[in-house]
Amino acid sequence: MATLTVLGGSAAGAGTGRGCSGYLISTDEATFVLDLGPGTLTELRRHADFRTLDAVILSHLHVDHVLDLVALRFALAYNPVRPPGLVPLRLPPRGEAFLDRVADAFAEPGKAGAFFPDVFDIDEYDPASVLTIGDARLTFAPTVHYVPCWAIRIAHPGGGRALVYTADTGPAADLAGFVAGCGVMVAESTLLEPSEEPFSSRGHLTAEEAAGLARTAGAETLVLTHTWEERGVDRYREQAEEHFGGQLLLAEPGLTLEW
Numbered sequence: 492m493a494t495l496t497v498l499g500g501s502a503a504g505a506g507t508g509r510g511c512s513g514y515l516i517s518t519d520e521a522t523f524v525l526d527l528g529p530g531t532l533t534e535l536r537r538h539a540d541f542r543t544l545d546a547v548i549l550s551h552l553h554v555d556h557v558l559d560l561v562a563l564r565f566a567l568a569y570n571p572v573r574p575p576g577l578v579p580l581r582l583p584p585r586g587e588a589f590l591d592r593v594a595d596a597f598a599e600p601g602k603a604g605a606f607f608p609d610v611f612d613i614d615e616y617d618p619a620s621v622l623t624i625g626d627a628r629l630t631f632a633p634t635v636h637y638v639p640c641w642a643i644r645i646a647h648p649g650g651g652r653a654l655v656y657t658a659d660t661g662p663a664a665d666l667a668g669f670v671a672g673c674g675v676m677v678a679e680s681t682l683l684e685p686s687e688e689p690f691s692s693r694g695h696l697t698a699e700e701a702a703g704l705a706r707t708a709g710a711e712t713l714v715l716t717h718t719w720e721e722r723g724v725d726r727y728r729e730q731a732e733e734h735f736g737g738q739l740l741l742a743e744p745g746l747t748l749e750w
């Protein structure tokens with residue numbers, strides 16, 4: 492058994508009743524979250540006990556993917572579990588230095604050092620290695636984005652097809668091999684048309700590019716995420732439908748998918 496529950500789906504600012512990036516994964520032996528952007532903790536609480544998560548894993552350190560980590564920190568601090576346990580927090584490289592800066596900003600004077608370690612077991616993952624959470628095995632691939640960012644592939648614990656989360660990426664990322672054969676792809680599709688940035692350094696996909704990546708992978712299901720409601724959610728769907736013939740879903744809080 493493996494389940495994806497979408498916690499948000501909006502691009503860089505939370506939408507109407509739809510937070511930013513956050514995805515809950517449940518398997519027989521593990522319950523963990525990929526990214527925890529603003530507005531996602533409230534949805535997470537509908538589906539899982541935040542105190543007993545097996546991990547929070549961050550793809551990159553942009554605010555729309557990490558901000559509710561601060562809210563989770565306070566929720567854990569004021570609602571400790573018995574016996575006390577720390578929620579594993581797995582950060583991308585250089586994430587610990589980032590966390591120190593966040594703690595400096597939010598902690599009471601002199602208490603920054605314990606701000607996150609009081610509630611999280613903090614470690615940086617090695618993107619070149621497998622990260623194991625219970626029966627889930629996660630691998631990583633670098634994307635093209637404005638800060639270092641990693642796409643995440645979760646092997647199906649029961650031997651089925653994998654799930655891939657692209658995180659934030661531009662079209663120049665070399666992801667074809669990484670996504671090949673996945674059954675479900677959660678792909679960012681921030682754009683409806685390419686920005687004026689050079690192709691090589693653009694940090695987001697169009698819906699057409701997201702659909703093309705899912706088609707290349709041979710995915711059965713594409714979940715479009717990281718979208719702006721101001722641009723018209725149906726327009727993302729229409730554009731992707733022209734380039735992907737499988738099941739097409741739009742990320743919204745509570746969307747649940749067995750994979």
Ligand SMILES: [Zn+2]
Binds near residue numbers: 551553636659
């Ligand atoms: Zn980003």
